[in-house]
Amino acid sequence: MLHRADVTRALTRIAHEILESARGPENLVLLGIPTRGVELANRLAALIGEFSDADIPVGSLDVTLYRDDLDRQPTRGPAPTLIPSGGIDGATVVLVDDVLYSGRTIRAALDAIADVGRPAAVRLAVLVDRGHRELPIRPDFVGKNLPSSSSERVNVRLDGNDGVEEVTIEG
Amino acid sequence: MRHLLSTKDLSRDEAVHVLDVTEDMAATQLREVKKLPTLRGKTVVNLFFEDSTRTRISFEAAAKRLSADVISFAAKGSSVSKGESLQDTAQTLEAIGADVIVLRHPASGAPAVLAESGWIAASVLNAGDGTHEHPTQALLDAFTLRRRIHGDGSRGRGLDGVRVLVVGDILHSRVARSNLWLLTTLGAEVTLVGPPTLMPFGIGDWPATVSYDLDAAIAEVRPDAIMMLRVQRERMSDAFFPSAREYSTLWGLSATRFAALPETCVVMHPGPMNRGFEIASVAADSPRSTVLEQVTAGVSTRMAALYLTATGAGA
Amino acid sequence: MTDPQRNAPQHFVLAGATLSDGRTLDIRIDGGIVAELGSRLDPRGATRVDAVGLIALPGLVDLHTHLREPGGEGAETVRTGSQAAAVGGFTAVNAMANTSPVADTASVVEQVLALGDAAGYATVRPIGAVSKGLAGEHLADIGAMARSRARVRVFSDDGMCVSDPLLMRRALEYIKTFDGVLAQHAQDPRLTEGAQLNEGAVSAELGLAGWPAVAEEAIIARDVLLAQHTGARLHVCHISTAGSVEVLRWAKSRGIRVTAEVTPHHLLLTDRLAEGYDARYKVNPPLRTDSDVAAVRAGLADGTIDIVATDHAPHSADSKHCEWSAAANGMVGLESALSVVHETMVETGLLDWAGVERVLSVTPARIGDVRGHGEPIAEGSAPEITLYDPAARHEFGTSDLAGKSRNSPYLGRSLPGRVIATFHHGYATVLDGRLVELESGAVRG
Numbered sequence: 001m002l003h004r005a006d007v008t009r010a011l012t013r014i015a016h017e018i019l020e021s022a023r024g025p026e027n028l029v030l031l032g033i034p035t036r037g038v039e040l041a042n043r044l045a046a047l048i049g050e051f052s053d054a055d056i057p058v059g060s061l062d063v064t065l066y067r068d069d070l071d072r073q074p075t076r077g078p079a080p081t082l083i084p085s086g087g088i089d090g091a092t093v094v095l096v097d098d099v100l101y102s103g104r105t106i107r108a109a110l111d112a113i114a115d116v117g118r119p120a121a122v123r124l125a126v127l128v129d130r131g132h133r134e135l136p137i138r139p140d141f142v143g144k145n146l147p148s149s150s151s152e153r154v155n156v157r158l159d160g161n162d163g164v165e166e167v168t169i170e171g
Numbered sequence: 172m173r174h175l176l177s178t179k180d181l182s183r184d185e186a187v188h189v190l191d192v193t194e195d196m197a198a199t200q201l202r203e204v205k206k207l208p209t210l211r212g213k214t215v216v217n218l219f220f221e222d223s224t225r226t227r228i229s230f231e232a233a234a235k236r237l238s239a240d241v242i243s244f245a246a247k248g249s250s251v252s253k254g255e256s257l258q259d260t261a262q263t264l265e266a267i268g269a270d271v272i273v274l275r276h277p278a279s280g281a282p283a284v285l286a287e288s289g290w291i292a293a294s295v296l297n298a299g300d301g302t303h304e305h306p307t308q309a310l311l312d313a314f315t316l317r318r319r320i321h322g323d324g325s326r327g328r329g330l331d332g333v334r335v336l337v338v339g340d341i342l343h344s345r346v347a348r349s350n351l352w353l354l355t356t357l358g359a360e361v362t363l364v365g366p367p368t369l370m371p372f373g374i375g376d377w378p379a380t381v382s383y384d385l386d387a388a389i390a391e392v393r394p395d396a397i398m399m400l401r402v403q404r405e406r407m408s409d410a411f412f413p414s415a416r417e418y419s420t421l422w423g424l425s426a427t428r429f430a431a432l433p434e435t436c437v438v439m440h441p442g443p444m445n446r447g448f449e450i451a452s453v454a455a456d457s458p459r460s461t462v463l464e465q466v467t468a469g470v471s472t473r474m475a476a477l478y479l480t481a482t483g484a485g486a
Numbered sequence: 487m488t489d490p491q492r493n494a495p496q497h498f499v500l501a502g503a504t505l506s507d508g509r510t511l512d513i514r515i516d517g518g519i520v521a522e523l524g525s526r527l528d529p530r531g532a533t534r535v536d537a538v539g540l541i542a543l544p545g546l547v548d549l550h551t552h553l554r555e556p557g558g559e560g561a562e563t564v565r566t567g568s569q570a571a572a573v574g575g576f577t578a579v580n581a582m583a584n585t586s587p588v589a590d591t592a593s594v595v596e597q598v599l600a601l602g603d604a605a606g607y608a609t610v611r612p613i614g615a616v617s618k619g620l621a622g623e624h625l626a627d628i629g630a631m632a633r634s635r636a637r638v639r640v641f642s643d644d645g646m647c648v649s650d651p652l653l654m655r656r657a658l659e660y661i662k663t664f665d666g667v668l669a670q671h672a673q674d675p676r677l678t679e680g681a682q683l684n685e686g687a688v689s690a691e692l693g694l695a696g697w698p699a700v701a702e703e704a705i706i707a708r709d710v711l712l713a714q715h716t717g718a719r720l721h722v723c724h725i726s727t728a729g730s731v732e733v734l735r736w737a738k739s740r741g742i743r744v745t746a747e748v749t750p751h752h753l754l755l756t757d758r759l760a761e762g763y764d765a766r767y768k769v770n771p772p773l774r775t776d777s778d779v780a781a782v783r784a785g786l787a788d789g790t791i792d793i794v795a796t797d798h799a800p801h802s803a804d805s806k807h808c809e810w811s812a813a814a815n816g817m818v819g820l821e822s823a824l825s826v827v828h829e830t831m832v833e834t835g836l837l838d839w840a841g842v843e844r845v846l847s848v849t850p851a852r853i854g855d856v857r858g859h860g861e862p863i864a865e866g867s868a869p870e871i872t873l874y875d876p877a878a879r880h881e882f883g884t885s886d887l888a889g890k891s892r893n894s895p896y897l898g899r900s901l902p903g904r905v906i907a908t909f910h911h912g913y914a915t916v917l918d919g920r921l922v923e924l925e926s927g928a929v930r931g
Contacts, residue, residue: 062195065209065237070482077188077479078195080326115204179691257809278809279682279693280763287762288807301811303693345693371690372698 002144002167007127007158010143011040014125015047017141022092025054027120029091031061033109034079039160040127041096057084061095061116066108081112088117094141098156100126103137128167130154173483174286174295175476177304178353183329186313186356189475191326193314196478197471200236210239213481216269217243218260219298220276225442226298226308229466230273233473239481242267257281258290265291271481272296279303279345294480302343308441309349311472313357315461316396318468319437331358334392338385338422339400339449340369340411346441347400351379364388365400365422368411385422389431397432398439399424399450419448429454437461495869495912499529503537503873505863506839513542515869518912523865535917537873540906543843545577545608545870546824547850547859549747550644550669550723550795552816553579553610555601556594557586562800562890564601567820568608570798570889572915574820575872575905578609578851578859579798583620584645590615590626592634599636606924607915611856614638616657616668620646625657632664639855642669644723645770647705649675654709658718667719667745667853670709672730673771677701682811684757684772692760694810697772699727706730710737710744721853722746724797726771728781735790745853747795748782750819750826755779755895765806765813766895769799786845787836793850796823800891818894821887824874825901832876833902869912878904888921 002010022028025048032041038060045058064070064078095109106124113122125141130148146169148154153170157163178186199207215234217227227243234241246260257276264272271294274282279301286295299305317325320333335354341347341363354361355378362380363370370381382388389397402418412418419425424438429451432438438450438460446452455462495518504510512527513520553567562570564581571579581598583589589598595612602610614631618624620643631638641661648654648670658668678701683689685696706722710733713720725731725746737744751769756776759767767773785791799816806813819826827846831837837845843862851860861867882896908916915922 065195065199065207065478067209070209077192080195081198111208115199115202115207257812258807276809278811280811281809283763284765284809287764301693302695348691348693372696373686373688373690376687377690 001146001169004165006144007165007167010127011043012047014141014143015044015051018044018094018123018125019048019052021123021140025049025052025056027090027092028056028094029084029086029088029119030056030058030094030096031113032058033095033097033105034060034062036098036156036158036161037096039158040098042160044096044125057086059084061109061112063105063108063112066111067104068108069104081116083116088113088119091119092121092123093119094123094125096125098127099154100124100129100139101132103133103135106137107135127156128154172479174282175306175480176282176286176295176297178306178309178349178356179304181353181356183356186353187327187329189310189479190314190317192475192479193310193468193471194326196474197468200471206236206238208238209478210234210237210481213239213270214268215239215241215271215273215477215481216264217241217273217298218246218264218275219244220246220257220281221299223275223299226275229469230298230473232470233477236470237474237477239477242269257285258288261285261291265293269293271477273298275299277301296476296480299345301345303345304349305345306349307469307472307476308346309353310476311465311468312350312398312439312441313353314472315439315464315468316437318464319461320395329357330354333359333396334362334394335359336362336364336388336392336394336397337400338364338397338424340402340406341365341400342369342371343403343406344400350398351377355379362388362392362394366412366418369406385428386431389428393433394436395433396437396439397424401441401443401445402449415448423448424450424454426451426453429457439465441465496914497532498535498909498914499527499532500535500537500542500871500873501527501529503540503542505542506843513863513871515871515909515912518869520863520865520867520869520871523863535873535907539877540873540875541839542863543575543839543872543874544847544861544863544867545859545872545908545910546575546846547578547854547856548576548796548798548820548823549580549640549721549793549850549854550797551579551581551820552584552797552799553581553598554800555585556597561802564598564610565605565607566888566890567798567800568602568605568610569921570818570820570887572607572908572910573888573905573921574822575824575874575908576608576820577870577872577908577910578611578856579820580611580613580640580854580856582644583613583615583642588615588619589613590618592627592630592636595631595636595638596634608910609856609859611640611854612636612638613640613642613669616641616643616648617653622646622648622650622653625653625660628660628666629663632666639664639666640669640721641666642671642723644669644671647671647673647675649705651708651712655712655716658712658716658720662716662718665719667721669721669723670705671723672702672705672709674701674705677704681772682768683760684774686757686775688757688760692763694760699729699774699778702727702771703729703733706733710734710742713744714740714742718743720744724749724752724771724795725782725785725791726752726774726778728778731781731785731790734785738790745792746790747793748786748791749797750794750823750830751817751895752782753779753786753794753830754826759895760810763810765808765810766817766893768810768813768815769817770815783830783834783836786831787841793845793853794823794827795850796820800889801893802891806893816893818887818889818891820889822882822894822896822901824905825882825903826896828876828903829901869909871909872905873907875904875906876902878902880904
């Protein structure tokens with residue numbers, strides 16, 4: 001559904017949009033949700049840095065310990081949470097994930113952020129929004145809206161994680 | 172994992188995974204907000220058939236940091252016979268809705284029996300069974316040692332080539348057994364030291380060197396860590412050794428022996444210590460002692476163990 | 487003393503049975519004796535039992551059975567225990583003395599005898615205690631038991647060791663009066679305080695207090711010397727270690743009057759089975775190692791060990807389904823004994839069927855002076871016969887157990903052979919592989 005060029009184009013556009021909505025790079029912190037959200041956050045931070053000639057703090061935010069569905073699905077172990085040394089108090093935190101679906105991961109991420117600090121604002125950037133939200137959560141920055149059936153699987157593969165770069169849907 | 176009964180059945184990958192999750196838990200304990208919502212709605216029961224304030228408090232703290240409901244049940248001194256009391260008590264707790272039973276029991280194998288019994292659906296976490304195993308103690312020891320050796324680069328690593336002396340009453344020590352299996356699974360080289368009367372019979376196949384001479388072991392092994400076991404004073408009346416003084420002279424970590432250790436060697440003790448008996452204060456209180464780090468690591472380790480068993484999370 | 491109105495001798499022709507010496511023929515049971523051996527015997531007037539492919543052995547004799555009555559009826563009674571015996575092909579059992587009250591007086595042994603006769607499934611021979619209350623301090627009423635209707639000839643404190651050397655000496659001397667035999671449970675009590683499992687690699691790993699082989703071997707060594715000194719008959723219960731076999735071999739080479747038994751479980755199972763803390767495998771003496779198993783098999787094959795005895799020890803589910811150290815010692819074994827001996831001794835080529843007949847019938851009857859049993863099948867021999875199908879192999883299950891308790895270590899294990907029929911006093915206690923429901927007689931005495 002998305003090829004390498006599409007992914008690059010989407011990230012570039014999101015980087016511009018983030019800069020624009022934040023009115024500059026000064027207060028931005030990007031937090032990726034493991035595993036692919038971290039790769040995306042790193043790439044967005046690099047792009048934003050390039051466009052604004054600034055160093056954008058980037059980290060990872062694991063949400064495993066905040067999930068409400070630990071019983072229902074086999075979980076992986078938690079991944080590290082790495083908060084940039086400046087912290088997130090007063091910052092505009094942009095959460096970055098690959099696919100937005102039910103919204104439960106983001107709900108968990110908001111709880112996790114609250115335990116780490118008190119940002120001025122939290123925004124959400126996703127590469128793919130596939131719909132089927134179960135909670136009142138919406139993204140601020142979207143690479144691509146991909147209406148899908150809930151029986152389908154959306155797979156995001158990235159250079160940094162998978163050695164290829166594409167988004168596919170499996171029936 | 173469904174239960175945590177022993178370190179003997181942990182593979183290297185599983186053991187490293189538990190230690191890595193412990194790293195994650197430890198990281199959350201440095202924050203201002205230490206409490207996580209992870210086990211909200213879960214009930215953890217500490218079922219202790221044996222007194223152990225330290226272990227019980229550590230498990231309680233761990234369960235509470237993960238937002239579980241905690242019920243501590245001291246079943247010691249119960250009037251019913253041993254066998255009945257385990258089954259009946261466990262079934263009562265199951266009826267109350269326990270998701271994890273943390274079991275401390277004087278009978279070796281009691282957690283395994285409970286886990287296999289079909290009496291309960293809850294996960295079983297061994298908090299020390301008889302003279303068999305004490306897996307969370309070994310995990311927190313390994314975590315502490317890995318931190319001392321690899322620092323922030325600990326994640327994903329084992330203890331390959333690390334030389335450890337385990338000194339004392341090996342025969343009656345569940346801590347020694349759990350540590351032996353875990354340390355060697357992680358790649359460490361273990362030497363067991365103690366009087367022959369306190370060495371189990373038939374350990375020729377254990378992955379450890381056995382020595383009766385602590386001074387020789389220190390000189391030959393040049394250990395990276397020395398783990399002193401607590402010696403129960405009642406062993407003396409059972410004639411395992413002639414006197415406390417003789418034990419202390421031959422197998423205690425005296426100031427002289429402490430000085431003979433390599434300068435990088437850390438000193439470990441599962442506590443509570445018999446100061447001046449198996450360990451001299453100069454060793455126990457030195458910067459190379461990890462005694463308090465072990466206590467801190469205990470909470471993170473038990474958080475990891477509770478998380479992994481309560482959620483059935485795999486490696 | 488079976489009520490003749492009730493379980494009267496019946497008439498059978500066992501057609502085409504194979505005797506332990508390899509001969510195949512028909513056996514006529516008639517009028518309470520084996521009346522005729524021959525080919526194509528006329529089955530008219532008798533029940534014909536097709537025994538083609540089956541081995542006919544003289545009824546098995548167990549020298550070491552715990553029937554639990556009086557006092558332990560929740561786990562077994564004389565009746566249910568002798569039913570288990572019949573299903574296992576046994577026609578006589580020797581009931582151990584560690585009941586409650588202990589069989590240390592004439593009245594208790596006569597009660598057990600009467601219960602056995604009333605049940606009618608097997609000859610029940612009470613064993614008398616060596617010491618009062620099995621306490622190891624004062625001699626029990628040995629003479630009274632020997633002269634009672636139970637005519638006790640085997641004396642044992644089994645479950646406890648007669649550890650005091652002086653009491654052991656006195657007991658050995660005293661039983662000579664009645665040509666009795668002292669069956670010793672060889673276990674040094676000090677060396678086995680709190681012992682849970684064979685002392686070795688497995689006990690070390692599991693953190694269970696060890697039961698060292700030397701605790702058995704040291705007592706046997708002492709006892710064979712006492713037997714030599716007193717000239718009395720010593721029988722050693724449940725030999726479990728390679729070292730014990732060595733001591734016995736030495737004693738027999740010196741002409742000492744000692745006999746010994748091994749249990750089926752010590753011929754087959756090892757301490758590795760304890761690794762899951764399943765207390766079905768908890769037994770005293772404990773399961774040992776592979777090399778011990780090999781040594782007791784070799785000892786049984788070369789006659790150093792005289793017999794196989796079951797040490798059938800029923801326990802309620804509660805006393806097994808608990809922590810290992812809280813669980814009771816013992817396994818049921820009557821129903822599985824012949825199959826286990828078949829697997830461990832016959833299939834391995836260590837014994838032929840004549841050897842099985844010797845270790846499970848002839849010699850135990852001789853050691854225990856169990857009259858009317860252990861006679862090789864011949865014209866005029868006692869009508870105590872077991873028909874065994876050696877070709878069958880199946881997964882042993884609770885449906886194979888006929889006693890009251892289920893603590894068999896073989897459940898779920900594939901075992902060879904099956905007892906098809908058992909004849910006791912000339913009537914069938916088992917037919918077509920199933921227990922025959924006998925009427926219970928009145929208990930006298």
